[in-house]
Amino acid sequence: MAKKDSYGYTGKILNVDLTTGTLKDSPTPLDWARQYIGGAGLAARMLYPLLTEKIEPLGPDNPLLLMAGPFVGTAVPSSGRMAICTRSPLTRLWGESDIGGYFGAEMRQAGYDGIFIKGRAEKPIYLSLLFGKAELKDANHIWSHTISATQRLLRKDIDEKRFFTLSIGPAGENLVKYANIMSEGARAAGRMGLGAVMGSKNLKAMIVVGDQPVPVANHDAIVELARPVNKIMMKDFMPDCYRIMGTATAVGPAQEIGAMPNKYFTQGEFPTHDNISGATMSETRLVGFDGCHRCPIQCGRIVKVSEGKFKLPRVNGPEYETIGALGSMMLIDDLDAVIKAGYLCDDLGLDTISTGNSIGFAYYLMDQNKLTFKEVGMNLVWGDPEPVIKLIPKIAYREGFGAILAEGTRSMGERYDAADLAVHVKGLEVSCWDPRALFGMATSYATSPRGGTHLDGDMYMVLQGQVIMELGIDADDPQTDEGMGEVAAKSQSWRQVSNSLIMCQFPTYSVDEITQFFNLVVGRNTTPQELMHIGDRIITLKRLINLNLGFKSEDDSLPSLLLQPLPDGGTNGMVPNLEKQLNDYYAYRDWDRKTGLPSAAALKKVGLADLDK
């Protein structure tokens, strides 16, 4: 029976020391959990004292922390996510990526709020966590295998019919800077190179299954509240679109406003974009759906390519970001090629966004005569998907030109004397929401502790209509700078809350309903404003972590290509005024624009005065 002050938490963290091979339980730090909720927030607090500049991202001392939040594994709808945090090998700053599927929920049902991993195993191993029993097992037989093969082989090892995996592919083993961690071949902790961190530790996979309920304050009331929320989600316009077309629903509207990257962020229009839209995929290739724990939306796609040179059996289909990064980025309008490219990335363990950006940058460099046929080994011609299909395995195995791509666009820019043309923020390749169409994304990208991710502030959703009026997260005009820095800051803070609870962004239940769920899970009487305050605390803490890791305020910037007017398309040649937005953002947060430091008053306001140096 859980104690009143620990509702929402299993109360245990599994500590794995791969160097010594020891496994030990420690209590979940509940005092911190009250201040940082769980997920990425609690992970940030736990990692804060450990992440220092001397920690090498791919060295044994870099900790890797898997952390669920209080919602995960409960009856709260669409809450099957988990955060994975570390120092990123790609940006060398705060590394965070969250992952859907079932692993997080099962980890909680196996009795653990999180798994803290450090050290480096001498030989490849995997972690087995079955019904609360943790073991390290030999992974020689699965090392060097793809994600799908790894899962097949693990299935032979385990007596249980039902279990869930996290694993890396060859890309992670080969320390590709943007290698991901995959769950069941469908869901990814895609960004920031977390798969390379696993690879550096010789940790090939983790498997989990649990059967214990997560302790919550009022399970019956959660179920009662979830019923109408689920019902509404089944009828609501946007979740319904996601169910029918996946996140690739957004392809048409994004192209319409010029928000999707075409020709490496240099072209506003892509007339044949409907060939790779979610609508076309659902009409021509969709054969099934896939979803996460307790989610009625089922936005995941199962597709089949029945014929042609990109023929594939039933595989997980591409979502919006994959279609943008591996499709429109290179002006590729062949849906089958995009499906194939996405599948290859997933199976080899590569982040589709960074992979597409890196390949797209190579296309662009060749177009600009900064890269030659001889260096690449093939011609890169806009619209031709063949090089993409050929280069993806080369990246994963670091073969030939693939080894250069494997380091990411920042490194490529430096290598080819084209640093000013590389599209990244803090070293992280930029997602497929262009700030020239959606001005608030300028602040979101520039100030994200991770860099070019759309997942640290949802201005791309807010500016397309998914506003949160009650928290002041609203803007009528997507192409104004007026007040945008402040709205983006609020959106960023709320996103820290979501990433700590943890819940998906696609459900449309309200802030009040989220707060009610939170109170029913943890047995408190919190308000949305108090949750926002926690969000402010978390984002400030991540800033402190980044400052410890060498962040400079000039890192809060955008690549120059994203600040040049597009010649055509829905942006109408407009560009955001980043400096104005950043001044507003910094003023709202009370951070020093020159040094990047939160003021003493700001630290005190968010409850971090004890970390003031």
Next chain:
Amino acid sequence: MEFGTPDWLESFVKTLNENEAYEDAAATWEGDFLFIVWPDKEKGINEEVVMYMDLWHGKCRGYEMLPNRDAKETAFVYEGEYANWKEIIEGRLDPIKALLTRRMKLIGDRAKVMRATRAAKELVRTAQMIKTEFP
């Protein structure tokens, strides 16, 4: 002209059929609509106002006021409160944003609609071209 009257609908269709921007944006659109304004007794709207429009390849090839929603079966129904219609017609609420914020409802093929967001915006821009009075 008062919004939701036969005269307003006629004027709207005429303007729409002369609008090249709409014709371009909706060049491939095929699908008829019921546009329904929910009753609002404070505004003297005691029953649903139901406007039928047959939109086809950038033109409206048929229209009429209907006595109720059951009078004709259409591919799409776009409906909501009078106050939200007013905001849409006045350009203060985007028709797609209205769907995302649950202020308007859509029945019909989502895939088709998500391919036609520019056409939807041009439809609203056309409505703004005619002088509309609201009760």
